[in-house]
Amino acid sequence: MEPIQYMRYALTLAKKGRGTTSPNPMVGAVLLKDGKIVGRGFHSRKGEPHAEHMAIKEAGSMARNATLFVSLEPCVHFGATPPCVDTIIREGIRKVFIATPDPNPIVNGRGIKKLSEAGVDVEVGLCEREAIELNEIYNKFITTKEPFVILKAAITLDGKIATGTCQSKWITGEEGRRFVHRLRASVDAVLVGINTIFVDDPLLTTRLTRGKSPKRIVLDSDFRIPGDARVLGEGCIVATTSSQKRRINAEVWQLDGDEMNRVDIGALLREAGRRNITSILVEGGRDVYTSFLKKRLVDKFYVFIGAKIFGESGIPSVGDLGIRSLEDALDVKYTRVKKVGGDVLITGYPHF
Ligand code: AOF
Numbered sequence: 001m002e003p004i005q006y007m008r009y010a011l012t013l014a015k016k017g018r019g020t021t022s023p024n025p026m027v028g029a030v031l032l033k034d035g036k037i038v039g040r041g042f043h044s045r046k047g048e049p050h051a052e053h054m055a056i057k058e059a060g061s062m063a064r065n066a067t068l069f070v071s072l073e074p075c076v077h078f079g080a081t082p083p084c085v086d087t088i089i090r091e092g093i094r095k096v097f098i099a100t101p102d103p104n105p106i107v108n109g110r111g112i113k114k115l116s117e118a119g120v121d122v123e124v125g126l127c128e129r130e131a132i133e134l135n136e137i138y139n140k141f142i143t144t145k146e147p148f149v150i151l152k153a154a155i156t157l158d159g160k161i162a163t164g165t166c167q168s169k170w171i172t173g174e175e176g177r178r179f180v181h182r183l184r185a186s187v188d189a190v191l192v193g194i195n196t197i198f199v200d201d202p203l204l205t206t207r208l209t210r211g212k213s214p215k216r217i218v219l220d221s222d223f224r225i226p227g228d229a230r231v232l233g234e235g236c237i238v239a240t241t242s243s244q245k246r247r248i249n250a251e252v253w254q255l256d257g258d259e260m261n262r263v264d265i266g267a268l269l270r271e272a273g274r275r276n277i278t279s280i281l282v283e284g285g286r287d288v289y290t291s292f293l294k295k296r297l298v299d300k301f302y303v304f305i306g307a308k309i310f311g312e313s314g315i316p317s318v319g320d321l322g323i324r325s326l327e328d329a330l331d332v333k334y335t336r337v338k339k340v341g342g343d344v345l346i347t348g349y350p351h352f
């Protein structure tokens, strides 16, 4: 097998931590000795061993002179666990392939440097693109202290998110909805606007797949949420500008208002970041999409195009963004277009 195949295996192991490592990254490690895999590991959650530790533990004395494949630069700090570089050096690992440096300011190249200085042969960049994409949430959070924002929408072929009578169940088929539940299991929080609560009364939990349910944030500037909304309960957050004191089964964040006295999205993201929410899945509706796009606070798009047409009376996916000329349009770079059941899923990143 080629080195790239071992690194791919390390990336596969890393993904076992999806949805549970936050605020830490997903990391996988493989130890190779005389052509045989003698250790493997992944980081499962904060406080649990780092991937390298797990792989080295499995290998035991076989770690000496072995080659390590790790999907993220080994750490140099005493955190929940001792520095991985020290263990690698102490155990006599001869060569280390690292997919990508750790952007954490307390690591950021220091791990690579320390290993090289100790005489370990270090190679960086194998499967780098995949490794960076795998931890796109972590990479933003660790460098900005703000969550990675994913805008997810299900639209018709003519760009509508509901009929004129506000019906939207369902624009996509079962497979698309299952994909969304997997997304929910992989993020720290989902977010919807108060109109969505009024119209759909959603639960916003993870049900169509195994995995944890994220926190549920309701953008409710005027604090109008009904006391019996199904979204309420453990893990629900109501973000408002109102100073009203209401007993409600949710955490309430009173935040600064923007020029229209709606919750300021920038303030919301800063508050979420302070509370270690590293990712937010924005699930609509139109006004919420509009607010995030107006402020250019979207990091990634997942747009499902269902195989339906609603026509002019349907509700458009995004409201007015003040765009009048073509040069002002928001550009998006599509990275993946995929058929999911009978629908199309477009993955993209803002180019604005
Ligand atoms: C590694 N291997 O498997 C992981 C690393 O809270 P702690 O002590 O676990 O430290 C978290 C930081 O450690 C995290 O921000 C990142 O820089 C690094 N994560 N490093 O060598 C791993 N999960």
Ligand code: ZN
Binding pocket: 050, 052, 074, 075, 076, 082, 083, 084, 085
């Ligand atoms: Zn470590």
